[in-house]
Structures are given as C-alpha cells and as structure tokens.
Amino acid sequence: MSRKVELLAPGGDVNAIKAAIVAGANAVYCGLDVFNARNRASNLSFDELNGVIRLAHEYGCEIFLTVNVVILEQELPSLINLFNQLVNTHVDGIIVQDLGVFNLVKKYFPSLHIHASTQLTTHNEGQIVFLGKIGATRANLSRELNLTEIKLLSDLAHEHDVLTEVFVHGALCIAFSGQCYSSSVSVGNSGNRGRCSQACRDEYEPTAMGNKHPLNLKDNSAYFDLPELVAAGVDSMKIEGRIKGANYVHTVVDSWRQQIDKFVQTGELLQDDSNLYKVFNRNFTNLFLKGDMTKSMFTDNARDHSFTHANEKSNAISVVQIQEAQDQLSQEKNEIDALVKQKIKHLDISKHKLRFEISGQLDEPLTINVFITSTNSLGEISRDEQIEVQSKLTLKSAGDAVTDQGAIEKRFKSFNNANFVIEKFDFTKLGKNLSIPFKELTALRKQVGFLLNDSKEVIAPVDVPKLINHPKPNGKTTMSILIADEADSYLCDVTDGDVYFKLPESFKAGNNKYIDILKNNPRLIPWFPAVLIGKDYIEAVRVLEEVKPKRIVSNNTGVAYKAFELGINWIAGPFLNTTNSYALLTMQEELNCQGAFISNEINKRQIQNIKRPANFKMLYSIYHPILMMTSRQCFFQQTVGCKKPSIEAGCMLSCKKETTVTNVKGISFAIDKQKGGYPSIYNHEQFLNLDIVNDLSHMFDEFFIDLTDIGSGSKEVLDKAELIKHFSRLISGEQEASNHLNNMVEIKTNAQYTQGL
Structure with missing residues (x-):
C-alpha cells in the first residue's frame, strides 16, 4: 500500500505533545487557552504553541490548532488578533466549528488551512460539498457512522479536494457532537464552548434495567479495523484524549503507530492490543463503525477499566490473586511513566x-x-x-x-x-x-x-473592516409556529404568521407521505432536522425536489446546500448554533441564505451586538422543549429495556417509546422517541423567554413558538390555539398576555437567556 495514512494524536499539554511526537504521531492537535473545546485540558500559551510547532517539525510531525468553539460577537477582535499572529507561525491547520470562522479565514487569512471539527456533525454528502465550498480542507466525520457511510463520504470528499479523518480510539459521546446541550441546560457550561460537564457519565437513580450509568458508552477502539478504514478512504486516524496525560498519549499512539506500520509494510495486523488496556479506558467497542449498535456498547462503570481488565486477564478471583494483578499493573504503569519521562526529557521547546x-x-x-x-x-x-x-x-x-x-x-x-x-x-x-x-x-x-521565518514573507496584520448593522427588511416583528402533525394544520387558520412543518430524521424509502402533506397544505413550510444520514438524507433531498417549496428552514447544512443548488430560499435553523455576524455572512454569501435563528444558548448582551447582513432575516425561538441531547444509540436498552438485541432499520420509523431518567439530585429528564426520530433527552422544563420580546424586538423579524408534541412538562396538553392567541398579543405589545402565558406554562425556564455562554 502506498497511500499515506496519517496518525493524528491529541495534545492537551506540552508533555503530552512531546509524548505523541516521540511515539510516532504524524500530526498532533492541541489548543490554546482561548477558543478551545477542551478547557479542562492544560492547553498551551502562544509561546508554547510556537515551541511545539518547532519541535514537531524537526520530527516531521504537523501541528493542528483547535479553534473549535462557537464564537461570540464581542470575541471577534481577539479572534482576529489571534489569526494575525497565527499566519506568521508555521501551524499546519486550524480545527474549526463556528461557520463564521470560515468567512473570516477565507477572506482575510487564506494561508490558514481549515479542518472542520467533529462539532459540525458531518454525516451526509451535502455537508461535505458545503464544507468544501466554504473553505474546509478536511472534515472530521461523525463518530456514529459505519464503514459503508464513511467510504461514501470519503470518496465524495476526495472529489472535492477535502480529506477525511475518523476518530479511531478514545472516549465516545453518546450524543451527536455539536448537538448536545445537556451541560449548557443543566449547569450553564456549554459543550459548544468546551465546558462539557459530561452528564452522560453521571450517576442516575437505578433504572428498570438496574443501571446507574444508563448513558455511559464504552470507549471507541478501531485497532483491528484499520484495513477497512484504509479501504474506506480515510486519510487520518484520529485519537481522542486531550484531557489525558503524556503516559496515555504515548501508549496509545505507540500502539497505533506499530499497527499502522505493520499493516503498511505487510498487509497484516498485530493481534496484541494489551497495551491499550494498561492506560485509562472504559473497556472498548467498535460497534458504531460496524453498524451494529447493541447494548454491549454501554458500560455501567464510568471509571477507569484498566485494573478491572488486569483482574479479568489474570482470572484473579481470590483476594491474593486480585492484589497480585493490581500490583503487576501498577508496576507496568510506573514503567510506562519512567519510559515516557526518559524519552521526552531531551526535547525542548525553548525559544x-x-x-x-x-x-x-x-x-x-x-x-x-x-x-x-x-x-x-x-x-x-x-x-x-x-x-x-x-x-x-x-x-x-x-x-x-x-x-x-x-x-x-x-x-x-x-x-x-x-x-x-x-x-x-x-x-x-x-x-x-x-x-x-x-x-x-x-x-x-x-x-x-x-x-x-524560513525564507517566507512575514504577513502584515490585516485590519478587518467593521461590519454594518442593516435594518430589518420589513421593519416589523411577526410570530411563526412549528407543528409536526398534519392534524395540527388547522392552526394555519389561527395565525397569520409562518407555519413550519417539522420533518422526521428518518423516512421510509420511496414513501410520499411527507411530500403529500406539504403539497396538500401549501401554507406549511418544511423544517428539516439537524441529522440526516444515508437514505434519510436522500429522501430529504427528494422532498425538496418533489415539493419545490418557496422556502425552507434547515438545521442541516447538507440540506441547505441542496436547497441552494435548487434555487430554494432557506433559513438557518436554531441547531446550526449561530452566535455571531460572520456566521450569518458565511451562510448568506456562500449559500444565499435568507435568514437565521440565533442560538438560544446566548444571552441578551451576547445577542444585541450581532450585526445583521443586508436583506437578511433574524429569528429567535421564545418557546420550545429544551433538547439536551440526541443519539444514534438507543436510550431504552439501559432504561426500560428492549427485546431487540440491537438497533434495527425499522427502529427509527416505528419506535415511539418514552421514559425518564432521574439524576442523583432528584431531577428527572424525559427520554422521548418519536416515530421517525432519533432517541432524544429533554429537560424537565420548557424554554419560555418572554423577556426578549421586550428587550430585543427591534432586532428580530420573527419570534418562534414550537407547538410539536415533543418533550416534557405539561406542554402537550395545552390548548395550542390559545397559546397562539396569547403569544400574538404579547408580540403586538400587549403586556398582560405574559401573565396568561406564565400561568399556562407552569414548568419553564429562560436560564440560558440569562446566563449565556
């Protein structure tokens, strides 16, 4: 085999980066102490970044810098200042989540290579083309994809000069990356800002299946799947672990380096993966990759499995045997520590x-x-x-x-x-x-x-021009609603505003149900979900092609790209996590986007400085169930149980179970599975933000209310027509309407609007 297979390693601090380099990483991704989605890692100063770049390049290793959080408007000057510095380093790429960064880099800092972060949830063909169009040179594919899906996307990516990388080892999120708001909702620390509190690892009250950690997945390891990944066209094998230390990084990178070298040289694999169990792990699974999602992917122990594995490997049963196994592993861990210290002690990043x-x-x-x-x-x-x-x-x-x-x-x-x-x-x-x-x-x-500067011209600082805040196209604020059931189409007669119709995340292939609903109800504007994989993306595109709506809302950039191709106007949905002016510009200038929902994660101060592009609508959801996370895995296997041994093709279309999980503080969260939807967890409160109507009506063209029967609390039993009446009165300036709404919606919060990011 001649194609290069990149081994991409994590580097949370200088010693971990050194360990990755000497262990044989082809590239290392690391972060500064700003704009970085792993703020619990030690991270680097700017001087240290330059030092590790120098060191890595001496060893033929590349350095990629993580700038993989959503950016707030007031942070843009600091971000621009950082880019003015980065262009004169020799950093090999930046890893990006925020769509606004693509606009800034493409216009003003084109020497920086952009890698699309896993936080962008890249999982369909349209997203690949979209990312290539806005300037990505590589894309990290969603961890939930199987090998067939990975090959399809890698082949397409290469046609558009985009490389692909796949996580092959380390921690697995149970939620789709970039679509997890559990930490933001529960403790005010957003995963989209690098402050995830890992609610999926938390202990909950025992479920009906007896599990105290019902959301906790084993770690990912594709150690024996390397040939299939190479055959699928994956360019980079990425190891997770920027919070982990040098010993972990060295052990895992060294093991993978030996595996890759063995395969490249002989076409065969090493069969011994025992070293991977000597450092932190939660046991291993590769079942996302295999497309075989069973309950064996879960483990009810969120802690380190290495000592448990030592007992199992030694068949230790008695107290003496267990102690001997533990002592042996402790000695091996000490030997790893000594080895790593010896190997990196001569490496220096001084100026x-x-x-x-x-x-x-x-x-x-x-x-x-x-x-x-x-x-x-x-x-x-x-x-x-x-x-x-x-x-x-x-x-x-x-x-x-x-x-x-x-x-x-x-x-x-x-x-x-x-x-x-x-x-x-x-x-x-x-x-x-x-x-x-x-x-x-x-x-x-x-x-x-x-x-x-290695005989390269020093790039002078760029003075990025200030953006102009354009007025609202129509000068007034209207109300829009969302429904998900044709039975609710009567609400079109109750409101003069836009009525969006929520499409599912999974479609029955060749079925015209939703095409017919939209054709029979021309007032309904299609609303596309955030995740559409494989045949579901194809069917979603077919809806566009058959219905040819004048306008859509899309929470998925792949569908947005297809709408752009078809000349269909589109609005960016709230799950695209839009938090700054340049994100609006990226979507408008690259895909002719007509407007966007502003993220519900940001507060009044963070919203009010956003600059509206010309002829562009701004929208905000003032009432909705609060999504905490969405998963491709099944939440019911570990909670109420399921007789099916694994998730089947029909599960998405037919399952409509619901249950709750309760944390150790006694707060319950609703697990909701709609027909055609992914399993999702919702907060026990509804989002109800009446303050923004008084605070920022001048900024928004539409305030939006979600009337779907999804989520928790008492929402589904409320009179929807009555809600529309009171929200309409509120938006028209009748303040007493807020009293009616507060009385109707008993379990509610607007904490995200108060605390922000």
Missing part, C-alpha cells in the same frame, strides 16, 4: 537565542550578522546557525544625525517574540559617528525577518 553582531565603517555597507542557537533540556546545542544581511546604501559621516546603538536596537527589538529571545547586541565592529537612513534599517529588519 531560539539570537545574538546580533552589527558591523561597518565609513563608505561601507552596514552588515548585520545574526547568530541563532538553541539548546535542549540537557544543555546540548541543538541548533547553531548564522544569517547575514547587508545594506544597499553605505554608511556616511553622521554630522548631527548619528545612527546610534539605541536606534538600531529599537528597530530590531521586535525579534523578542514567540520564537526568539535576543541575548545580545554587539556593536564593537561598528564605526563611530556614522549614519544610515532609517528606511534602510527597516529594510534590513525585513530581510532578517524573512530569513528567520
């Missing part, structure tokens, strides 16, 4: 030291010699180089305009930066009372910068 020697006499050029040295942590010189530049003009007698040492040092002190530290300026070979134009000194500084 290069510069010594400037400035020389020249009357009528001679001014010569600047720069001596560059580096030492490793053992004090050994690892780099010893010299560069020389000369002025085009000669030194002249100064008169009153002496070019003194201070003037020269001032011009070159900027090389005290993230890569270099100036140790000394030596002027002993420079004549007295001489001068040279400051313009010539500036040219010399530029030459030195070019040579110190």
Whole structure:
C-alpha cells in the first residue's frame, strides 16, 4: 500500500505533545487557552504553541490548532488578533466549528488551512460539498457512522479536494457532537464552548434495567479495523484524549503507530492490543463503525477499566490473586511513566537565542550578522546557525544625525517574540559617528525577518473592516409556529404568521407521505432536522425536489446546500448554533441564505451586538422543549429495556417509546422517541423567554413558538390555539398576555437567556 495514512494524536499539554511526537504521531492537535473545546485540558500559551510547532517539525510531525468553539460577537477582535499572529507561525491547520470562522479565514487569512471539527456533525454528502465550498480542507466525520457511510463520504470528499479523518480510539459521546446541550441546560457550561460537564457519565437513580450509568458508552477502539478504514478512504486516524496525560498519549499512539506500520509494510495486523488496556479506558467497542449498535456498547462503570481488565486477564478471583494483578499493573504503569519521562526529557521547546553582531565603517555597507542557537533540556546545542544581511546604501559621516546603538536596537527589538529571545547586541565592529537612513534599517529588519521565518514573507496584520448593522427588511416583528402533525394544520387558520412543518430524521424509502402533506397544505413550510444520514438524507433531498417549496428552514447544512443548488430560499435553523455576524455572512454569501435563528444558548448582551447582513432575516425561538441531547444509540436498552438485541432499520420509523431518567439530585429528564426520530433527552422544563420580546424586538423579524408534541412538562396538553392567541398579543405589545402565558406554562425556564455562554 502506498497511500499515506496519517496518525493524528491529541495534545492537551506540552508533555503530552512531546509524548505523541516521540511515539510516532504524524500530526498532533492541541489548543490554546482561548477558543478551545477542551478547557479542562492544560492547553498551551502562544509561546508554547510556537515551541511545539518547532519541535514537531524537526520530527516531521504537523501541528493542528483547535479553534473549535462557537464564537461570540464581542470575541471577534481577539479572534482576529489571534489569526494575525497565527499566519506568521508555521501551524499546519486550524480545527474549526463556528461557520463564521470560515468567512473570516477565507477572506482575510487564506494561508490558514481549515479542518472542520467533529462539532459540525458531518454525516451526509451535502455537508461535505458545503464544507468544501466554504473553505474546509478536511472534515472530521461523525463518530456514529459505519464503514459503508464513511467510504461514501470519503470518496465524495476526495472529489472535492477535502480529506477525511475518523476518530479511531478514545472516549465516545453518546450524543451527536455539536448537538448536545445537556451541560449548557443543566449547569450553564456549554459543550459548544468546551465546558462539557459530561452528564452522560453521571450517576442516575437505578433504572428498570438496574443501571446507574444508563448513558455511559464504552470507549471507541478501531485497532483491528484499520484495513477497512484504509479501504474506506480515510486519510487520518484520529485519537481522542486531550484531557489525558503524556503516559496515555504515548501508549496509545505507540500502539497505533506499530499497527499502522505493520499493516503498511505487510498487509497484516498485530493481534496484541494489551497495551491499550494498561492506560485509562472504559473497556472498548467498535460497534458504531460496524453498524451494529447493541447494548454491549454501554458500560455501567464510568471509571477507569484498566485494573478491572488486569483482574479479568489474570482470572484473579481470590483476594491474593486480585492484589497480585493490581500490583503487576501498577508496576507496568510506573514503567510506562519512567519510559515516557526518559524519552521526552531531551526535547525542548525553548525559544531560539539570537545574538546580533552589527558591523561597518565609513563608505561601507552596514552588515548585520545574526547568530541563532538553541539548546535542549540537557544543555546540548541543538541548533547553531548564522544569517547575514547587508545594506544597499553605505554608511556616511553622521554630522548631527548619528545612527546610534539605541536606534538600531529599537528597530530590531521586535525579534523578542514567540520564537526568539535576543541575548545580545554587539556593536564593537561598528564605526563611530556614522549614519544610515532609517528606511534602510527597516529594510534590513525585513530581510532578517524573512530569513528567520524560513525564507517566507512575514504577513502584515490585516485590519478587518467593521461590519454594518442593516435594518430589518420589513421593519416589523411577526410570530411563526412549528407543528409536526398534519392534524395540527388547522392552526394555519389561527395565525397569520409562518407555519413550519417539522420533518422526521428518518423516512421510509420511496414513501410520499411527507411530500403529500406539504403539497396538500401549501401554507406549511418544511423544517428539516439537524441529522440526516444515508437514505434519510436522500429522501430529504427528494422532498425538496418533489415539493419545490418557496422556502425552507434547515438545521442541516447538507440540506441547505441542496436547497441552494435548487434555487430554494432557506433559513438557518436554531441547531446550526449561530452566535455571531460572520456566521450569518458565511451562510448568506456562500449559500444565499435568507435568514437565521440565533442560538438560544446566548444571552441578551451576547445577542444585541450581532450585526445583521443586508436583506437578511433574524429569528429567535421564545418557546420550545429544551433538547439536551440526541443519539444514534438507543436510550431504552439501559432504561426500560428492549427485546431487540440491537438497533434495527425499522427502529427509527416505528419506535415511539418514552421514559425518564432521574439524576442523583432528584431531577428527572424525559427520554422521548418519536416515530421517525432519533432517541432524544429533554429537560424537565420548557424554554419560555418572554423577556426578549421586550428587550430585543427591534432586532428580530420573527419570534418562534414550537407547538410539536415533543418533550416534557405539561406542554402537550395545552390548548395550542390559545397559546397562539396569547403569544400574538404579547408580540403586538400587549403586556398582560405574559401573565396568561406564565400561568399556562407552569414548568419553564429562560436560564440560558440569562446566563449565556
């Protein structure tokens, strides 16, 4: 086999990055202490980032920087400042979630290569084409996909010059990445901002099946699936684990390095994966990859399985046997620790030291010699180089305009930066009372910068123009509603506003049910869900092609791209996590988007600074069930039980179970499975935000209410027509309507609007 297979390793801190490098990673992804979806990792300073880039490149390893959170409007100046710095590093790529970053980078920082984060939930063909169009050079595919789905997307990605990467080892989220709001809802720490509190690992009251951790999946390991992944066209094998330490990273990367090398050289696999069990793990599964989602993917122990595995491997039963097995593993862990410390101790990321020697006499050029040295942590010189530049003009007698040492040092002190530290300026070979134009000194500084930058031009900072906030296209605010049952179509007669019709996440192939509903009810505007995989994406596209609606709402960029191709106007739904002006611009400029829902995760202050593009609608949901997470796995296997051994093709279309899980604080969450939908968990409260109607009506064209019979609380028994009447009165300015709504919706919250991100 000749195609390169990249091994991509996590790096939560400097030692973990060093461990990944010496273990044989082809690339490492890591984050700074800002704009980073793993804020529980140690992360890097900017100086450390430059140091690990230098170190990695010495070993032929690339560095990808995570900028994989949604960006708030007030953070844009800091983000732009970061990009102005990054373009003059040698970082090999940035990993991005926020759609606004694509717009910024494509326009102003095109030298940065963008990788689409797993937080973008990439799982269908339209999304791949969309990502290629907006500037992604690679896409991380959803962890829930099977090998057949991965191959289809990889083949298409390569046609559009997009590489694919797949997580092959480490922790599994039970929820679709980017579509999990459990931490945001429950404790105010959003996974879309890198602050996930891991509610899926929490302990709950024992379920009917006796499980205390009913949402806890085993770790992912595709160690023996490498040939199938290569055959599927995957370009990068990605290991999860930026919160884990150097010992874990080294062990896992080393094991995978040996496996890949063995396969590349011989076409065969190593059969021993025992080292993977010696570091943190929750036991392993590869069943997402196999498309065989059984309850064996779950484990009721969220803690480290390594010691349990040692007991099982040794068949330890008695107290003595168990102690011996534990002691043996502890010794092996200590040996791993000693090995890693020994292997990385000589690796150093200190800045290069510069010594400037400035020389020249009357009528001679001014010569600047720069001596560059580096030492490793053992004090050994690892780099010893010299560069020389000369002025085009000669030194002249100064008169009153002496070019003194201070003037020269001032011009070159900027090389005290993230890569270099100036140790000394030596002027002993420079004549007295001489001068040279400051313009010539500036040219010399530029030459030195070019040579110190590996003979690449230093990119000047970009001054990104400020965006203009355009007025509302119609100048008024209306109300829109969402229904999911044709029986509720009578509500079209109760409201003058837009009526959206929620389409399922799964369709029966070739069935025209939803096509007929939309054709028979022309007031209904199709509302497409966030996740549409395989045949369900194909069927969703068929709805577009057959119905040819004038407008849709899409929470999926793949469907949005297809609408753009078909010339259908589209609105970006709330699950696209839109939090800033540049995200609006990306969708408008690249896909002719007509408007967008602003994320319900952000607060008044974070919303009010968003700049509306010209002729663009802004929408906001003021009433809806609060989705906490959606999964491709089954929540019922571990809760109320299910007789089916694994999830079948018909489960999505036919299952409509519901139950609850209750955490140790006594708060219950509704598990809801609609026909044609993925299993989802909802908060016990409804989202009801009446404050924003008073606060920010001037910003929004539509306030939206969700009248689907989904979720929890008392919503499904409320009179929908009555709700519409009171919401209409509220939006029209009748303040007493809020009292009626607060009385009708008893279990409610607007905490996200209060706390924000």
